[in-house]
Amino acid sequence: MSALDLILRLVKPGDTVLAGDDLYGGTNRLLGWLGTDGGVKVIHCNTSDAAALAPFLIPGQNKVTMVLLESPTNPMLKIADIAAIVEIVRAGAPDALIVADNTMMSPYLQRPLDLGVDICYDSGTKFLSGHHDLMAGIVTARTEEVGKRLSWFVNAMGTALAPFDCFLLLRGLKTLPLRMDRQQASCNLIATYLHTLGFKVHYPGLKADPGHELHFKQATGAGGVMSFETGDVVLSEGIVSGTRIWGISVSFGAVNSLISMPCLMSHASIPAHLRAERGLPEDLIRLCIGIEDPHDLIDDLETSLLDSGAIRSKPSAPFIDTFHALPTPLHANEEWVIKRAQTFERVRPSASDISAALAEITLREEEAVKEEIAVSAPGKVILFGEHAVVHGVTGIAASVDLRCYGVLTSSPPSTTSSSKVTLVLPDLEFSQTWESSVLPWDLAPSWSIDTAPIALDEILLNRVEELAEASSGPREKVSVAAFLYLLVLLGTGRDQSSVTFTARSALPMGAGLGSSAAYSTCISLALLLHHKVITPPRLPAPATAQHIHISHNGRRAIDAASIEIIDKWAFLSEKVIHGNPSGIDNAVSVRGGAVAFRKTTPQRGEGGMEGMKSFASVRFLITDSRVGRDTKSLVAGVGARLAKEPEVIEPILEAIQSISDEAKRCLSDAEMGREELIEGLESLITENHLHLAALGVSHPSLEKIISLTSSAPFNLHTKLTGAGGGGCAVTLIPDHLPASVLDTLVASLASAGFAPYLTAVGGSGVGFLHADQRVAGLAAGHLKSGLETEPTVELDAWAKGRGKWGYA
Incomplete structure (x- = not known):
């Protein structure tokens, strides 16, 4: 690697x-x-x-x-x-x-x-x-x-x-040719044996293999690795676990023979829906042949096939002696292998047996699922003031209606097996399962709703980070650590049932749009509902003759007290991920709408955060430049220039403060007309970006996006967002822009190598799917499987089609 x-x-x-x-x-x-x-x-x-x-x-x-x-x-x-x-x-x-x-x-x-x-x-x-x-x-x-x-x-x-x-x-x-000659000779024998038994075998050494002729045009041998299908995952598990000479491991190429199930081992990090799309069978068994005596290898594999019920002896077939039918292992021949296989027959389940087994599995799964909680949370976009925020200038952040979605499924502890905890992140092609017994439940400090923890417990944090260390990459590690930290802390002293949490995001990840905060908010709400720390409110009763219910589309479903609890836990998760977060991202992700925030500094005095009205009907185009960002160096660069050239940088910061003040007044003015609001925001966007470029935090990719969106026939207003240095740009889309022009703009940005997302800014905060108002007929496990397989661009539409949601 x-x-x-x-x-x-x-x-x-x-x-x-x-x-x-x-x-x-x-x-x-x-x-x-x-x-x-x-x-x-x-x-x-x-x-x-x-x-x-x-x-x-x-x-x-x-x-x-x-x-x-x-x-x-x-x-x-x-x-x-x-x-x-x-x-x-x-x-x-x-x-x-x-x-x-x-x-x-x-x-x-x-x-x-x-x-x-x-x-x-x-x-x-x-x-x-070798x-x-x-x-x-x-x-x-x-x-x-x-x-x-x-x-x-x-x-x-x-x-x-x-x-x-x-x-x-x-x-x-020095021994490579000797080993490989022996390994592929044995591999060809075993492949022939399994092919004769009727299994679907993948090995280019077989003449029946579709790639046989092509392979031998470019290679001089078929190698020592093969795979075969049994048609049943449980049967494959029985075969793999029943061998004695074959070691169960994911490697290959050594002197010892190995057996494995790729979908459970070497390829388990590929999500199930991607394995299915790529035609990788869940029941596939991979055999990696060593230099052992092929008689022993076939004998051991045959015993496991018999014990698992995959094959059975033919009543009238003669016995073929394994050890004396061939003179030496090096002179093994296909004729003996074929005769040996012909003494057995493959046991194939009938269609009715398969249907009955599937029905029983489905019934068991439905009975096992105790609950299925679906949640979502918006990302955030900084509209004004970024980079200057570090120096006490007011920043304006708003929720963006590209949401992160999560589904938590749980089942009661089994009497035959231990509880398990699973985290599935299809966007990262990541899935990992832990036995509940290995989680550090005993290290979690006690807490109550009134004293929800604000500071991280270092002992517990160190332990979950150790568990996360086995994960594949840095993003996976922090995602695992945040999930396990909240799971253990919230689950202490409660029902530790088997839990699976699946999360997907419609946000462009890693682009400075608060995707980690949306993830933190989702795991917080899902676990708080699972452990009944907060309870979902009941929806208003249907309208009656005495009372007409005015719909808010679910935007007032989560009460203020619950919002504060969710925010505390989301902030705790953000601390696990980032160490010292500002708290702005999770505040926006939980509450939605827009906030003005300012850091306390000697120059500008006391800071704080103030909520503003929602303006969800204003459309924005968020364009991911797909260029990596180095936030720390950009922030440090502005600080260094301020120290070296205060007479240049301080006036720029003051100008950005004026822009933020004006934006705050616009967004808080209930009487301002829609056209006036949009025109005001357009001019502020353009001016703000010019100041940010003067600070040196723009990037050629962002300037290219701005040039493209501001030119005819678009004539739109764009600025960088987040930390700049690549990252994303936001473009305000006025109501009068024709759909055909917008489609042309999106296509132009995509052809230039960027990723545009049309969305609304300032909408609802964290949300959950009402358990009693889902679409009729949704079977247990449906939400999890749907979330895993739905295309990213269809996530929002998929979620809305599951039933009625309630939001902050």
């Missing part, structure tokens, strides 16, 4: 990586981070169909600078026509680097550089070493120019392999 990380250093923000759709789970995880945090667009496509790449390589549509593929793929062993892909990429994106992960083959069986690939990398931990006693990555380049670029990073990052590990790797290479 550090080898792939090294290669991906050649990709820059704004570039596109075109990758296969069947990749090692760690590769998917790193590419997912690159897409969410690195400003890089990642597209997955079926690389086993070379023509499928062509639509993504049309000049001007995607800036493809790297194509990443595996052949055979892991774990479906699909074959890519490497030479054909090279030809297609060279025609559509001649400057793109073509990268191949050759770990499944090793250079002994396949040499992608000879087929035109620019960079080839292998996990030296696997076949090259003994699972070191971790190493090998990167090779076709040209000296690319090799020098990679070498520079190795030197700069200090990732060169240690001398003793080099010795171990060189030792392993």
Whole structure:
């Protein structure tokens, strides 16, 4: 993985990586981070169909600078026509680097550089070493120019392999041909055995495999890894757990044989809906063959197949002696394997058996689900005053109607198994489960509603951060820590049932729009409702002849006291994530609307926060530049200029203060007409951005967005938001702008490499789905599965279609 990380250093923000759709789970995880945090667009496509790449390589549509593929793929062993892909990429994106992960083959069986690939990398931990006693990555380049670029990073990052590990790797290479010859010979026997039994086998060494002919045009062997499908997840679990010689592990390529279920192990970090979209079967079993006697391996696998009920002996079939049918393991032949398999028959469940089993599973799941809580919270956008806020200038922040959604499902403790806690973050392709018994319930300090904790408990925090350390990336780690901290603290002394929390966001993550605060608000409300610290209010009764109910669309459903409690816990979660947050993001995410806030400073006196009216009908276009930001250095830069050039910077800060004061008056003026309000905000937006640019916190990408939106025929007003330095820009959309012009603007921004989001600003705060007013017929678990699979752009519409929501 550090080898792939090294290669991906050649990709820059704004570039596109075109990758296969069947990749090692760690590769998917790193590419997912690159897409969410690195400003890089990642597209997955079926690389086993070379023509499928062509639509993504049309000049001007995607800036493809790297194509990443595996052949055979892991774990479906699909074959890519490497030479054909090279030809297609060279025609559509001649400057793109073509990268191949050759770990499944090793250079002994396949040499992608000879087929035109620019960079080839292998996990030296696997076949090259062959003994699972070191971790190493090998990167090779076709040209000296690319090799020098990679070498520079190795030197700069200090990732060169240690001398003793080099010795171990060189030792392993001496036996590579001997090991691989034995491993693929045994693998071919086992694949033939399972194929003869009637299982769907994925292995290019089989003549029946769809990739067989192509694979042997570009490789000299099929390798020592294969996979097969049983048709049933529970059956696969029984087979895997029933073997004795086969070790249950996620690695491969060593002298010992391993067995695993990718969807539960190596590829578990890929969300279930993405696995389904990419055709990765949940019941898939991967076999990684070592150098043991193939008779022993088949004998052990056969025993597990029999014990699990996957196969049974044919009553009239003769017994084939495992140990004497072949002269030596090295002279094993397919004829004996086929005869051996023909003494058994595969046990295939009937359609009625499958239907009954599915019905029983569904019934168990419905009975097991104790509750399903759906919540949502808005992000925030800073409309005026950013950067100057640090120096005591008033900032204006408002909720943005791109929301984070969460679903908490819980079930009562089982009598046969321990309770479990699961966090699912599909946007990050992340899922992790903990046994409830490993959580530090005993470390949580006591509290009451009246004394809801404000400060973090360092002992509890250290423990949950240790649990989070196993997570894949920095964003996952803080998300896990915040969730577990609140879960343990709120759950102390209460019913510790099995809990799963799933969160999705319509916000562009990492763009300074308060996505962490929206997440914190969602987990806070969900857990507070789950533990009944607060109770959801009842909706107003239907209108009667005596009383006409005037709908507020749910905006007054959460009372003031509950809002204060939710905010305290959301702020606590933000402390876990950020250490020392301002409290503004969670305040806006909980309450909605807009707030004016100011930091206490010697120059401008006492600070504070003041709420303002909601102005949700004002449309804004938020455009994510997809360029990473360094907030700390930007803030430090303004501070340094203020200290060095107070006569230049102080007047700018005073001007921004005047803008914020005027914006506050506009947004608080109930009598101001709509057109007058919009015109006033437009002029303030333009003026504010000019001052921020003078402070040096703008960015070329933001200036490009401003230039595009302000030019004819759009003539709109745009400014940076948040911390600048990339990040996002906000554009006010007046009522009179024709829909066709707006569509043209959105398309223009997208074609320029930006991500535009049309939304409203100043709307409702935190919300929850009323349990008694959901759409009729929603089965248990429906909200969780829907949230996991719904496209991001459809999240808001999906949520509104689930039933009636109540908001702050």
